Amino acid sequence: MAVKSCVAMLIPLALLLLAGSSSVVAQLELDYYSKTCPNVEAIVREEMQKIISAAPSLAGPLLRLHFHDCFVRGCDASVLLNSTEGNLAERDAKPNKSLRGFGSVDRVKAKLEAACPNTVSCADVLTLMARDAVVLAKGPFWPVALGRRDGKVSSATEAADQLPPAFGDIPLLTKIFASKGLDLKDLVVLSGAHTLGTAHCPSFANRLYNFSSAYGADPSLDSEYADRLRIRCKRVDDKAMLSEMDPGSYKTFDTGYYRNVAKRRGLFQSDAALLTDASTREYVQRIATGKFDDVFFKDFSESMIKMGNVGVLTGVDGEIRKKCYIVN
Ligand code: HEM
Known part of the structure; x- marks a missing residue:
């Protein structure tokens, strides 16, 4: 595709990012890590290239991980947390048993911790990985605004209740999507x-x-x-x-x-x-x-940008997890 038409496609996307009606959208920024971790996108891209060239079938699972994250407690990486004694986490809920790609997220996060310790949230890592998974599978590129923070709560019951079921009809799916601000x-x-x-x-x-x-x-x-x-x-x-x-x-x-x-x-x-x-x-x-x-x-x-904004934690909410599978 000509560079010109690529740019023409990106302008409305950038406007969508900036002019979103929700105040949450405004708190995420395209250059959020420009001072604290300027190479964040390049690091994620480089690791994703290695991951997908070794295992092309991981593109789907990594995209799905981001979706399942955003639909439960917003895009806060709660899907990545391990269960602990007394708490069954999202990833152990029935609809999440078939999720894959957790190891790849850990691998990318480790690279980022080495480059910029305690800086880049797991929620942002997952959002970037999902975008890069689509790009590497020959799909579209879209700009990802950053600054999500990581949640400290993960509940299997919430995941089972809130994720759309495969048997869903239009009224049910519409209701579930609407509850996340999606139409x-x-x-x-x-x-x-x-x-x-x-x-x-x-x-x-x-x-x-x-x-x-x-x-x-x-x-x-x-x-x-x-x-x-x-x-x-x-x-x-x-x-x-x-x-x-x-x-x-x-x-x-x-x-x-x-x-x-x-x-x-x-x-x-x-x-x-x-x-x-x-x-x-x-x-x-x-x-x-x-x-x-x-x-x-x-x-x-456009819809991925909207989904990536669902219920995000920003500012002083949540934390920047050191390891994506455990709270600090
Ligand atoms: C509309 C409601 C949706 C329902 C009911 C649904 C349901 C499912 C189910 C049941 C699976 C198969 C799980 C398995 O048996 O291993 C699946 C796989 C998948 N879903 Fe969805 N999904 C929905 C929307 C989405 C969305 C919004 C995305 C991402 C934007 C997505 C991305 C994927 C991908 C990439 C896979 C393949 C994962 C793999 O290869 O392991 N789905 N989905």
């Missing part, structure tokens, strides 16, 4: 993250076996695709098998997800649900044409 457009756009990564059978195999139609399949799932998935998932609780969510290009950030959903081949009920609302269906069908990849990339960047 229906953010829902259909951010769901496009399912162009990356894999899923375990228990996340979708109820759609193959537990419905009352022929073979027990969910009628909103393409029947040929259901047959194929049944070969991989012999039982609903088959935990060993993984399925690519965007078969054939699950390590590449592209618009394949929308083509799958448009063909009734979205893996989760939450993906299929996007065809049941007129405005989300229209978006899916438009992006599925393959003629509007740039629109999706711009929309995804």
Whole structure:
């Protein structure tokens, strides 16, 4: 893409960052670490290049970690904390059992501690890693405002209650997203993250076996695709098998997800649900044409910026954790 059009894309994003209506947005700054850790972005990028070139399939998990962080207590790295005696932490909640990438976060944080001790929060590290994961998977770049601080509380119960379930329909998903300040457009756009990564059978195999139609399949799932998935998932609780969510290009950030959903081949009920609302269906069908990849990339960047601002701690709230898995 020409440098000029790249710049043209970044200007509205920068404006979105600066002119956000929430006062929280204003407290995060693009050059937050310019004096205290000027190379923060370069350090994260360099480590991420090593991580993703060694294990390209980690791009999805690292993006998902950031999403699961932001949806519970805001983007405060609470998802990274280990359980302690007497407290079951978010990462041990059922929907988080399939999260991966914690070791990579620790690795990047260690590099930053060596360069700028006690300075860069784990919440900012995770936000930058998610952005770089998308870029390295050939997706869009967006500017990340920084200055998030790390929370000291992490609760498995909150994670189980607040994360959107794979069986979610539009009313439920809309409600959950709205509770984080995100709208229906953010829902259909951010769901496009399912162009990356894999899923375990228990996340979708109820759609193959537990419905009352022929073979027990969910009628909103393409029947040929259901047959194929049944070969991989012999039982609903088959935990060993993984399925690519965007078969054939699950390590590449592209618009394949929308083509799958448009063909009734979205893996989760939450993906299929996007065809049941007129405005989300229209978006899916438009992006599925393959003629509007740039629109999706711009929309995804904007929604990721919004998600990265959810419930952030700033100023004197929280702390800068030394190690991401334990409070100071
Ligand atoms: C709309 C509501 C959403 C629901 C119900 C949902 C649900 C799920 C489920 C059930 C999995 C599979 C877990 C497994 O079986 O291993 C998954 C994977 C994934 N999700 Fe979502 N998700 C949603 C939104 C998002 C958002 C907003 C993002 C990021 C912006 C995201 C990024 C991902 C990624 C990248 C993976 C693949 C992870 C891997 O490869 O291990 N999801 N999601």
